[in-house]
Amino acid sequence: MNNILQVHSSDNIIVALTELKKGERVALKGQEIEIQSAVPQKHKFAKIDLKKGEKLIMYGVEVGELLQDVKAGTWIRKSMVQHSTGSFGEKTKDYHWTAPDINKWKDLSFEGYHRKDGQVGVRNYWLVIPMVFCENRNLMVMKDAFIRGLGYAQPDVYLQQVNSLTRAYQSGADTQALEDITFDIKKKDAP
DSSP states (O other): OOSEEOSSTTOSEEEESSOBOTTOEEEETTEEEEOSSOBOTTOEEESSOBOTTOEEEETTEEEEEESSOBOTTOEEOGGGEEOOOOOOOSOOSOOOOOOOOOGGGTTOOOSOEEOTTSOEESOOOOOOOOSSGGGHHHHHHHHHHHHHHTTOSOOOHHHHHHHHHHHHHHTTOOHHHHHHHHHHHHHHHOO
């Protein structure tokens, strides 16, 4: 398994796919890089020696400017970087893709199903891999939305209780009825 990833060929910062230890050596396209200090998983480190003021390139675009000199293998932390971006514009070229030769698989089959549009599938699994650690919360929000939206979530007892109180209040229930509902809620939560 690879322990590092260069997302774009022009990137000068590299993603640590696993925790990297100080002194560990990693290889990238014939280049060996010695890790200068421990680099946490999903964090970035310098591919080459970089000087203060140099632009950091990630995903093939400028993502920041260094506030200090760093050696190759140095963990790039927020305190070392000032936000900056390069210029941008409209698409300048088209991407052309050549389909691979699939003849050697033409007589093979698999356990799948036909979709209405003529395509085939096996299961609908989504694999989402965040490239930066700050995306983890967004992924958890998405996961929660799917679990709730598809009906797999455990019932939220407190939300149900609040909804019950709200409905009673909106329907004009008297104070005693609201106190009774509140008492029932407290009784259910008692150890």
